[in-house]
Amino acid sequence: MKECEDTGIIKTIRCIVCPTGCLIEVREDIEGKNTFQGYTCKRGLEYAQQEFFEPKRIMTTTIKIDNAIHPLLPVRSNKPLLKEKLNEAFQIIANTTIKAPVKMGDILIKNITNEDVNIIASRDMEKK
Amino acid sequence: MNTYKTDVAVIGSGAAGLAAAIEVKKAGLEVLLLERGIELGGILMQCIHNGFGIKEFDKELTGPEYAQLFIDQVNQLQIPYKLDTMVIEIAFDNKLYAVNKNEGLIEIIPKAIILAMGCRERTRGAINVPGFRPAGIFTAGQVQRFVNIEGYLPGKTIVILGSGDIGMIMARRLTWEGCKVKAVVEIQPYVSGLLRNEVQCLEDYNIPLITSYTVTKIHGKDRLKGVTIEAVTKDYDRIIGTERFIECDALLLSVGLIPENELTRDAGAEISSMGGPVINNNLETTLEGVFACGNVLQVHDLVDLVTAEAKRAGKNAVDYINTRYKKKLKTIQSICLFPGNNVNYVKPDNISLSENIHDIIINLRVKNPDRRVQINIKDDTNRIIYKKKKSYVIPSEMIELNIKINEIDLNPNCNGLIIEVIPLLEPLIE
Numbered sequence: 001m002k003e004c005e006d007t008g009i010i011k012t013i014r015c016i017v018c019p020t021g022c023l024i025e026v027r028e029d030i031e032g033k034n035t036f037q038g039y040t041c042k043r044g045l046e047y048a049q050q051e052f053f054e055p056k057r058i059m060t061t062t063i064k065i066d067n068a069i070h071p072l073l074p075v076r077s078n079k080p081l082l083k084e085k086l087n088e089a090f091q092i093i094a095n096t097t098i099k100a101p102v103k104m105g106d107i108l109i110k111n112i113t114n115e116d117v118n119i120i121a122s123r124d125m126e127k128k
Numbered sequence: 129m130n131t132y133k134t135d136v137a138v139i140g141s142g143a144a145g146l147a148a149a150i151e152v153k154k155a156g157l158e159v160l161l162l163e164r165g166i167e168l169g170g171i172l173m174q175c176i177h178n179g180f181g182i183k184e185f186d187k188e189l190t191g192p193e194y195a196q197l198f199i200d201q202v203n204q205l206q207i208p209y210k211l212d213t214m215v216i217e218i219a220f221d222n223k224l225y226a227v228n229k230n231e232g233l234i235e236i237i238p239k240a241i242i243l244a245m246g247c248r249e250r251t252r253g254a255i256n257v258p259g260f261r262p263a264g265i266f267t268a269g270q271v272q273r274f275v276n277i278e279g280y281l282p283g284k285t286i287v288i289l290g291s292g293d294i295g296m297i298m299a300r301r302l303t304w305e306g307c308k309v310k311a312v313v314e315i316q317p318y319v320s321g322l323l324r325n326e327v328q329c330l331e332d333y334n335i336p337l338i339t340s341y342t343v344t345k346i347h348g349k350d351r352l353k354g355v356t357i358e359a360v361t362k363d364y365d366r367i368i369g370t371e372r373f374i375e376c377d378a379l380l381l382s383v384g385l386i387p388e389n390e391l392t393r394d395a396g397a398e399i400s401s402m403g404g405p406v407i408n409n410n411l412e413t414t415l416e417g418v419f420a421c422g423n424v425l426q427v428h429d430l431v432d433l434v435t436a437e438a439k440r441a442g443k444n445a446v447d448y449i450n451t452r453y454k455k456k457l458k459t460i461q462s463i464c465l466f467p468g469n470n471v472n473y474v475k476p477d478n479i480s481l482s483e484n485i486h487d488i489i490i491n492l493r494v495k496n497p498d499r500r501v502q503i504n505i506k507d508d509t510n511r512i513i514y515k516k517k518k519s520y521v522i523p524s525e526m527i528e529l530n531i532k533i534n535e536i537d538l539n540p541n542c543n544g545l546i547i548e549v550i551p552l553l554e555p556l557i558e
């Protein structure tokens with residue numbers, strides 16, 4: 001019975017939590033309820049749910065820095081950022097220039113896309 | 129000529145050199161770090177992505193963050209270092225010669241040396257491809273440096289040959305920077321880097337991964353105009369009629385790394401077939417008092433394992449100075465290690481057993497991926513003296529075995545061991 005109501009697989013997610021790499025299938029029934037199949041362990045299910053409902057990524061890139069030994073400083077987000085907000089965050093960083101010196105962990109851009117995520121320095125960088 | 133005396137000289141200040149120097153200093157000996165670059169940290173400084181330090185710190189750090197934690201310790205412990213200083217020779221009696229801009233040629237007289245020069249990217253794969261050599265062909269690590277440190281892009285439309293981790297990470301990085309990555313082309317039937325990178329660097333950005341294909345022609349005279357790719361059989365023979373042209377103005381090679389050992393070879397140390405020096409279980413090369421760790425010894429995929437190996441090298445150099453320096457070494461038993469079935473290489477190359485050796489760390493890589501296997505160590509009478517089950521093995525992941533000498537039944541006359549990885553017959557319960 002249930003099988004007939006099923007509208008089928010709407011997404012497949014490859015679990016990357018461990019190297020087994022299970023293929024997890026997400027199905028949606030008529031009422032819009034989602035079920036997950038193909039995972040081997042609980043960590044895989046949690047990963048697939050996060051990845052399906054609200055995918056997030058740590059962001060790592062560089063920012064322009066004035067008066068330092070290099071023209072760029074490596075930076076990261078202190079927490080994972082919504083995947084759909086990554087582009088917006090890249091734009092903001094691309095239009096920002098900071099000044100040396102900085103210390104690892106210094107907050108360079110606070111609350112970048114209004115998700116309570118900060119962009120921080122990945123290393124110290126001295127003045128030239 | 130300036131001369132420096134120290135207990136231990138460390139060549140290279142990447143993850144390996146930093147950890148080794150810290151270990152020596154903490155044991156109360158003098159150490160001098162020599163680095164040809166303009167700052168400490170080595171290759172980590174250009175690896176701005178995260179994924180470092182999961183084993184060592186239980187956190188996902190970026191490369192520069194991982195390095196910074198060690199650089200801070202070097203500064204706290206006031207470990208002396210020389211930047212912009214390239215070691216050019218390991219001479220007789222373990223004297224070192226180096227050059228830098230301020231002092232010219234300098235001489236360093238240490239009691240022990242730790243080699244931590246890292247590795248270099250292979251260019252194989254491009255060498256045999258017909259066509260001109262136009263501008264626009266780079267190694268992936270070179271481009272990583274351009275983009276992440278110097279602020280240049282290699283081109284606008286990109287093809288990457290080889291699906292190693294550095295290549296896949298650069299595919300994502302260049303996409304973020306506005307380049308169009310047309311394809312990642314892999315000669316093997318499977319990805320050579322981590323699954324995580326395949327998913328988060330390629331699939332996330334719909335970058336096509338073309339396996340069992342390779343680049344067979346380079347187009348363009350002054351500037352790259354495109355490449356021809358062609359399908360190959362599993363023995364890497366070209367399949368006629370499968371040619372495809374891909375337009376691009378940059379080709380990145382991500383076809384593997386090779387230890388950097390010109391210095392070591394010129395000093396007369398024996399080099400093994402994988403490019404690293406031959407070592408014993410103390411990480412000591414065939415030159416007495418010269419130790420090796422990190423990518424100069426064997427190419428590592430996890431920096432955490434580099435750090436652990438470097439700490440051992442530091443500790444062993446200290447032990448050497450405290451107990452064996454200028455004394456004759458007494459070994460009870462010397463055993464050679466050989467790669468067997470499905471094993472590409474093993475480190476160390478030989479084990480010298482003495483009374484104070486209690487455990488031995490063995491690293492190996494398989495030739496082919498496999499699931500449900502058993503790793504066996506067999507002695508020269510074909511007797512299995514150690515076995516370990518594993519649910520999967522892949523060439524890109526180094527395997528580490530920690531063997532307690534008193535737990536294995538080692539024949540005192542044994543002088544050779546074979547390490548093999550064979551399929552497991554009985555079902556595996558995980």
Ligand SMILES: Cc1cc2nc3c(=O)[nH]c(=O)nc-3n(C[C@H](O)[C@H](O)[C@H](O)COP(=O)(O)OP(=O)(O)OC[C@H]3O[C@@H](n4cnc5c(N)ncnc54)[C@H](O)[C@@H]3O)c2cc1C
Pocket residue numbers: 139140141142143144145162163164165169170171172175177178179180181213214215216244245246247269272293294385388391421422423424427428429430431432434
């Ligand atoms: C591009 C790349 C990406 C990687 N990504 C990851 C990752 O995502 N996660 C992970 O865990 N690991 C990763 N690794 C692996 C790990 O980070 C490295 O294996 C590790 O940092 C290597 O440390 P090392 O000290 O052996 O070598 P290096 O960092 O290469 O250091 C060698 C140093 O020696 C110096 N040197 C060489 N010759 C001389 C000389 N003659 N005189 C003076 N100095 C000299 C060099 O300038 C350099 O600074 C990556 C490796 C590479 C190459």
Ligand code: SF4
Pocket residue numbers: 015016017018019020021022038039040041042043044045
């Ligand atoms: S579901 Fe579990 S077993 Fe499968 S890949 Fe994910 S973590 Fe590994």
